Amino acid sequence: MSASVDAVLAHADADLAGSRDRLFDLLRIPSISTQPEYKGECVKAAEWVRDQLSGMGFEASVRPTAGHPVVVAHHPGPAGYKGPHVLFYGHYDVQPPDPLELWNSPPFEPQLIDGPRGKRFVARGAVDDKGQAMMFIEALRAWHTAGGCIPARLTLLIEGEEEVGSKNLEPFLIANKAELSAADVALISDTNMWNVETPAVTTMLRGMVYAELTLKAAKRDLHSGLYGGAALNPINALTRILGQLHDENGRIQLPGFYDRVKPISNAQRAQWDALGFDEAAFLRDIGLTAPSGERGYSALERLWARPTADINGIWGGYIGEGSKTVIAAHASAKVSFRLVPGQEPDEVVAQFQQFVQDRLPPGATVEFADHARAPGIAVNTDTPWIKATLDALTEEYGKQAVLMGCGGSIPVVTSLRKVLDLDSVLMGFGLDDDQIHSPNEKFEQACFHHGIRSHIRLLAKLAGG
């Protein structure tokens, strides 16, 4: 099949502008999953993806869930295909774009601009995950157009709730297990490269617990002069509680939080040390001068293999211009914990609630909400799929691909293992400075282009294997 791979790669090169235009069409749809008013836009994005796949001969449909729909598409591959059945996972939903005022261009009007590494795409979702999912779809298009076939038996699963914890995906997998469990391996493109020259496969992912809490005190807002000194201030109480989340060494203070956290192996540590991570440059890039986090661990260990606690949002009282002498009736925060393999999300939720209850002042009450619970993941690296992926990347870049960790969470990896008994391969093309979840999210055109080409190569290898 190698002659044909070259023709398909050549086609992808020639049609790069077309691939980009199609990605831009998808980026123009503000499919923000967390905000109910964008529900219709999520449906529109799903239908757009479905139509792309139908046009290449897939049996594709937009399937309802209790939340935003899932796109499912199947193709049997070439006649007489004997290779593995590959399930590709991606997501069409995006994070909210706020704070809007920090964007240099409207987040849903994709821009092609010049950057230090050539052209780049700027839009919400440029890399996370519309850009990465579209690399696979464009690889399929190149195969379909220039290779004369879809080269492997494929199932695509493109969901719309990754940015809100994928809570309806697992029920969907369970309900459609008969249809989906024929796959042999899952392929996911939602992670990063090691750096712009060095491709990578991600084999460790942190999990996440994302909680929200509201502390309530008096039944109404109070004047801070007339009540201050006698009435409980829920913002004072909230900062007092959350201010104790870490000790002075950056260790998280939930009782039992580290009980299931295991140190990484010496081999793993040696491999990560060999990557030569430049922490100072990493921090300088985001405007920071000093490291943060848990003392006694290397930066990569803190990012990939140690759990964290971050307050993602906090609000209460008067937050307008000027001053208001008010003691608020309630105060709230969103708090997330990144978990490492071994930690149980349900246990961490209970530990956090207990931590707050233990510190609640008399007269206050607390309410909790739950936005995500997903365990950390360690991918089995001893599989033919990982080997094929490393080979495809190494050929494409002319440089050895590396194995790395990722501090983020991709809960679907757990669900695919649990419900469909599938190993996942995480081949991603994002860069650390892509500003995902931030204003001016971008994707390097070179990464997008290499990503399409790497998927073309990987499909050939998997099909031939």
Next chain:
Amino acid sequence: MSASVDAVLAHADADLAGSRDRLFDLLRIPSISTQPEYKGECVKAAEWVRDQLSGMGFEASVRPTAGHPVVVAHHPGPAGYKGPHVLFYGHYDVQPPDPLELWNSPPFEPQLIDGPRGKRFVARGAVDDKGQAMMFIEALRAWHTAGGCIPARLTLLIEGEEEVGSKNLEPFLIANKAELSAADVALISDTNMWNVETPAVTTMLRGMVYAELTLKAAKRDLHSGLYGGAALNPINALTRILGQLHDENGRIQLPGFYDRVKPISNAQRAQWDALGFDEAAFLRDIGLTAPSGERGYSALERLWARPTADINGIWGGYIGEGSKTVIAAHASAKVSFRLVPGQEPDEVVAQFQQFVQDRLPPGATVEFADHARAPGIAVNTDTPWIKATLDALTEEYGKQAVLMGCGGSIPVVTSLRKVLDLDSVLMGFGLDDDQIHSPNEKFEQACFHHGIRSHIRLLAKLAGG
């Protein structure tokens, strides 16, 4: 003059509905001083007040400041008047009405409704301070109409920035010292009664420092998975700092904060104890079950004679629906300190800034803004003005008026002393449950009515003295 006082009181009784209607006209003007978009409404309120006074023969004008204007009005009193020159101070500005959704009626559409103590007025500013200022103006109107004269030499000073710290008032007093310093005593109606049956003169007022701070970390928002564990989270840092404002006994931890705080005298404590304050009922009224604040002091001491620290607002990161896995670039809070007589506002500002700087994690920066600085006040109680006021109140209510403290701040008392060398008399008619600065602010019609009548009596006593 006593026959004439009875006639004036009778007129005030007969015209109560008219007085209320005029107050409602003023309450309909949303003169919110802290929000720039209401600048025109502040001017409108000032002009409305000026017109009321011009109509009674005052030489009244709306005078510009660097912020909202001040209404100044003068009247020489009856021909041959020999008594003291009284300066009345009030304010026409109000607090923002938010949270709007908790109001039972629109905040700037005043309502006359039935409550457990008879009719009440509901609107933003009903008691603070439009309602209280209008008691004095309606007392003047009754004198003017039924008494045939304005009974004393008077100056009225009705400002529009009390709710934002009165920062342009002192420069105004200095610039107009020649015009204003002829007064002998200041009269202010912006405080509370002891309870609905017991009139009071307030002789201790807490001061205030109101600061705002913004902690800055990375130069942009970050993904909490990709950066969590390595990048400083400014919300974590802010809660950690502000969570240390108090120790476990409710004592404020700024270095040197209590150095100038003096214990109250035993006589003062005995007098306050004799008031029989029911703390449990006070708290129950606002939905709280347990006291808060500094341990080892009675509730009235904590409210009137001990300093406090309250976070009045806090915000940072993602505060919309659902979840966003972001590490914010910055986080902010508004923090106010109530001060007691002796504490120096400038020192407290410096102590707070030092407290924050001392706890700032490496790589973070902090910016401070300043919304108010006013010292606490202890009024001289050994004056003929206090005696006349207690007598007027005791006659009106048929019950001995008491001396009390107030936890709130009225910065003008300091300015009047400093610039114009004036003692202030604080005779107020608010109640603890008036919900000032909160949704559904109200004023009891009985308090408004007694307030008009008490001012009629007090004017007679001062003029005759």
